[in-house]
Amino acid sequence: MRAYWILPNREQADDILASDGETVVPLRQILDPKRRPRGFSHGVPAELLERCGRAESEHVLFAQRFPDWNGRDQLFCLSCPAGMDAAGRVVHLGLMFILEPHERPIFVLPVAALPKEDQPYARALIHRMTAPHDGDSWAQSVRDLSEHPFKGPATNVELHRSAVRFHSLYEVGPSGLILKRTVWKSLATTVIFLMLFAVIGAYLSVRSCATSSRAAVQTGVIQWRFN
Amino acid sequence: MMPMALTTFRVFLLLTSLPSAGKHLARWVKGAIEWWEGKKIAVIGPTASGKDSFLARLQNLEIPRVHSNSAMGEKVKSFDVKLALSNRQVVDITCKGVINIGGETDYRDDPSGWLAVCQDADVVFYVMTVDDLARKQFLKGRRVRDDLDWLLTAMPYLKPGALIHILINKIDKEIETHTDYRALAQELAKELAALDRTVRAVLHPYERSYTGATLISMKNKKIYTRAINIVFRAVYCAFHESETCKKAG
Numbered sequence: 289m290r291a292y293w294i295l296p297n298r299e300q301a302d303d304i305l306a307s308d309g310e311t312v313v314p315l316r317q318i319l320d321p322k323r324r325p326r327g328f329s330h331g332v333p334a335e336l337l338e339r340c341g342r343a344e345s346e347h348v349l350f351a352q353r354f355p356d357w358n359g360r361d362q363l364f365c366l367s368c369p370a371g372m373d374a375a376g377r378v379v380h381l382g383l384m385f386i387l388e389p390h391e392r393p394i395f396v397l398p399v400a401a402l403p404k405e406d407q408p409y410a411r412a413l414i415h416r417m418t419a420p421h422d423g424d425s426w427a428q429s430v431r432d433l434s435e436h437p438f439k440g441p442a443t444n445v446e447l448h449r450s451a452v453r454f455h456s457l458y459e460v461g462p463s464g465l466i467l468k469r470t471v472w473k474s475l476a477t478t479v480i481f482l483m484l485f486a487v488i489g490a491y492l493s494v495r496s497c498a499t500s501s502r503a504a505v506q507t508g509v510i511q512w513r514f515n
Numbered sequence: 516m517m518p519m520a521l522t523t524f525r526v527f528l529l530l531t532s533l534p535s536a537g538k539h540l541a542r543w544v545k546g547a548i549e550w551w552e553g554k555k556i557a558v559i560g561p562t563a564s565g566k567d568s569f570l571a572r573l574q575n576l577e578i579p580r581v582h583s584n585s586a587m588g589e590k591v592k593s594f595d596v597k598l599a600l601s602n603r604q605v606v607d608i609t610c611k612g613v614i615n616i617g618g619e620t621d622y623r624d625d626p627s628g629w630l631a632v633c634q635d636a637d638v639v640f641y642v643m644t645v646d647d648l649a650r651k652q653f654l655k656g657r658r659v660r661d662d663l664d665w666l667l668t669a670m671p672y673l674k675p676g677a678l679i680h681i682l683i684n685k686i687d688k689e690i691e692t693h694t695d696y697r698a699l700a701q702e703l704a705k706e707l708a709a710l711d712r713t714v715r716a717v718l719h720p721y722e723r724s725y726t727g728a729t730l731i732s733m734k735n736k737k738i739y740t741r742a743i744n745i746v747f748r749a750v751y752c753a754f755h756e757s758e759t760c761k762k763a764g
Contacts, residue, residue, distance in 0.1 A: 297584055300563040302620050302658050321624035328625075331586030334615070367586070375563055378583040449589040451614050451631070 294382030309398035327452030331380025349426040370409040560642035562618035565684035568733035681728035
């Protein structure tokens with residue numbers, strides 16, 4: 289397992305910076321932009337922050353998992369909001385893991401090399417992931433994502449505006465993060481449609497029999513004429 | 516039911532047998548398809564240059580007070596841009612398939628980043644700031660110049676006839692910090708001319724796609740309204756010109 293911090297872009301710089309806990313380097317030196325998986329995010333997507341509202345958005349955790357991203361390893365990335373930049377824009381702190389195919393991320397990484405203003409966010413993130421408490425559904429969703437055997441790219445929470453489609457187990461509901469019910473929904477919809485088709489089919493067959501001028505059963509002798 | 520269908524079919528046959536009806540029908544169908552397709556715009560540029568704000572302004576929305584450093588490409592719901600320009604031309608386009616993307620160089624060099632955003636675009640808006648202009652970021656080895664170099668390499672993969680317009684944002688800040696506006700105007704004109712020359716030189720042989728650079732402020736609605744009129748007039752004229760060229764060809 290290789291783990292890196294993705295640092296908040298507070299200075300509005302051209303490069304996204306990353307750290308292995310000891311040194312700080314541009315993220316592109318660790319993850320070449322040309323080899324980045326499609327839909328990779330270095331932070332929390334804006335749509336989640338908008339949907340959660342200002343109060344809840346501080347607690348949002350966003351995670352992505354790309355199994356087999358370079359034909360061998362899997363990429364796991366976790367991010368959270370980490371304050372604001374000079375222009376008042378929300379910036380993000382991330383934890384990126386490059387894992388063996390069956391490895392699971394371990395959320396421990398030194399914070400000493402990070403800029404001072406980023407360290408409290410880093411400590412809080414690690415604390416949430418290593419010492420979870422029952423009410424933290426965001427942290428639970430990240431753990432579920434790390435353990436669920438998704439075959440394709442997946443996120444901990446459903447996205448509606450992503451340019452790439454992801455599997456997900458949770459969605460943002462009116463009262464926070466909830467387990468997705470799409471499987472049950474689609475099953476119920478299928479059953480309803482099947483029942484509807486059956487009723488319509490039965491009604492049409494009965495109606496066609498009732499309106500037909502032909503007798504329901506014809507008896508007699510059929511004569512074949514040959515010229 | 517049957518006679519009515521027959522009558523409709525007969526009317527259709529009669530119409531299509533008329534000399535110019537086929538042409539009109541084809542034009543109508545083509546127009547309808549084009550209308551449905553809408554126009555695609557791409558907004559790219561360095562981080563914090565005002566891409567989100569520009570997308571908000573185009574949708575006639577206020578700039579969000581709290582917004583986020585774009586962390587991934589996110590789809591923007593299709594929206595209409597209806598503007599009456601000062602020369603009585605009307606811009607009425609449906610922007611579809613717009614993707615909001617970050618400005619860090621990682622997104623530029625990611626094949627599913629800027630290139631994917633620009634690939635089907637009819638107009639590419641490159642947003643930079645007045646500060647970038649003042650710090651001559653368009654000189655070799657600097658950020659804007661690197662982006663222009665990238666744009667040149669992307670040109671063969673863009674839609675044929677795609678246009679590029681540069682928006683130089685945050686002019687309101689510059690105005691607020693100056694008192695001698697004549698000197699400021701002269702200075703900006705000089706820098707704009709230098710940028711213009713650089714863009715044309717860098718984009719060669721695709722320099723015809725470049726429709727100019729306009730000073731703008733996404734924050735100040737008055738400046739935005741004046742600037743966007745200039746922007747769309749330039750883009751409209753370039754589109755019209757290419758249409759004329761196609762017809763002449």
